[in-house]
Amino acid sequence: MINVAIVGATGLVGETIIKVLEEEGLIKKIRLTLFASDNSHGKLLTIGKIDYRLTSLNEDALRQKFDYVFFSAGDEVSKEWAKKFVKSGSIVIDNSNAFRREKTVPLVVPEINCENIENTPKIISNPNCSTIQLAVVVHRLLEISDINKIIVSSYQSVSGAGRPALSDLVLGTNKFFDVKIQNNIIAQIGGVEENGFCTEENKIMFELNKILGTKINILATTVRVPIPYCHGESVYIKFKNKVDINLIKSALRCSHITLLEDEIAFPSIVAGTNQTYICRLRLVKEKELMLFIVADNLRRGAAYNAVETFKRLIKFEIKNK
Ligand SMILES: NC(=O)c1ccc[n+]([C@@H]2O[C@H](COP(=O)([O-])OP(=O)(O)OC[C@H]3O[C@@H](n4cnc5c(N)ncnc54)[C@H](OP(=O)(O)O)[C@@H]3O)[C@@H](O)[C@H]2O)c1
Incomplete structure (x- = not known):
């Protein structure tokens, strides 16, 4: 099973990512972990019939070896945590503005330039909505x-x-x-x-x-x-x-x-x-x-774009295994 995390799961973009994953039938195919701020730590979020416990981000999260991490918690959280997750082996799909201008980070709209993910970049930026x-x-x-x-x-x-x-x-x-x-x-x-x-x-x-x-x-x-x-x-x-x-x-x-x-x-x-x-x-x-x-x-400008990128990344990885 693919191990996926969402950072900022309680936010408008995070909750829409969850909705789109559900609509695409992907929730059943992934092991999902949800992160938010200290304010949400310990709260439960029900998706389908399953309760997920929200946790705040800490160094333990890095030991969970996520295959993919969606970031939707703002620039500062992405700047602090995205590269740490990459170091622990994850591929990051980032909704913030933190890395969009970096030359080595592709800015992906899947219908336009999804070939940019084929050299398996570690951070992929979702463009601005x-x-x-x-x-x-x-x-x-x-x-x-x-x-x-x-x-x-x-x-x-x-x-x-x-x-x-x-x-x-x-x-x-x-x-x-x-x-x-x-x-x-x-x-x-x-x-x-x-x-x-x-x-x-x-x-x-x-x-x-x-x-x-x-x-x-x-x-x-x-x-x-x-x-x-x-x-x-x-x-x-x-x-x-x-x-x-x-x-x-x-x-x-x-x-x-x-x-x-x-x-x-x-x-x-x-x-x-x-x-x-x-x-x-x-x-x-x-x-x-x-x-x-x-x-x-929230959909075309964020969650749907990110999930479409995710779908293409999985397909690409399966093809190359
Ligand atoms: N809204 C849009 O249309 C849109 C479109 C494209 C891109 N974006 C980008 O997507 C990101 C999220 O936007 P949003 O509209 O979803 O914002 P939002 O509704 O304000 O949600 C922010 C999320 O970040 C979490 N968070 C805050 N501080 C955190 C921390 N220190 N550690 C972990 N999680 C933390 C919040 O958790 P709590 O609930 O616990 O506070 C919440 O889940 C931003 O970078 C934004 O620029 C937004």
Whole structure:
């Protein structure tokens, strides 16, 4: 049996990883251990009919020789623990920002660049949620023409910032955010960095090119909006060559994308699915396209992406045994 651990199992991403593992019928095939913070130590989490006892991370965890460890407990926990697990023999799939910029760490969206896991890297980074949904769409469009420029403005749900942020939306408090998020929008996600862009914007601008192996000029504005789940993105794309709208539509019709031609992709429809939805497709001039993308940040933007990577890693290992 494959020995798997989830660090951050009680968080929004961690609980969604568990859900996706269940949906994929994988829970029965793995021996699962769940870690969270000291606050959750000793509590029970029931999955199916089995009770799992949560523990906090300590050096004993490293002796349990996990084959795979999902990390979804934030940058600091990943920085402190991921490499220790690697040293003890585990492969780490990390949802945090801790290693995404490291040259030797692949940033994987399985439908795009899963060949990057074939040289069995020890740490695999899951990209940022707002990057993944943009990447799956841009990847398909690159089949038609090179792209010179992308301008993206995001409408990001509160769950993207974790459970304490979601509580602020539900309760009308501002314990996590500096201001109340209810009836509000916050046009900056993370601190402003040296180039004038905020952290979330720089993540999209760096990560998209790393995943696609491109040097596209990408400009992002990221905004937190008061909805619980799903990120929306208004996207402008300037192609290098003239493009045909019918070719674009056929490139965008694939198993992991839902293209809506006459409807709107409401978060209320998209939430709970693993699909990337596209609506409002407009070819403005022969080289310029506008569209709106919506995906569930906890699934497509995190848990589903991580579990799909995990599935491919297992398959790859079995093939090479
Ligand atoms: N939310 C998203 O849409 C999304 C998308 C992509 C990537 N991510 C990334 O995924 C990670 C988790 O995000 P989230 O939204 O799930 O956050 P969250 O809901 O706040 O959950 C955080 C989890 O980390 C655990 N934790 C905190 N400190 C810990 C420690 N010292 N040792 C072990 N576990 C600890 C918490 O346990 P307790 O419950 O015991 O406190 C909880 O299980 C973050 O790095 C985030 O950037 C999130």
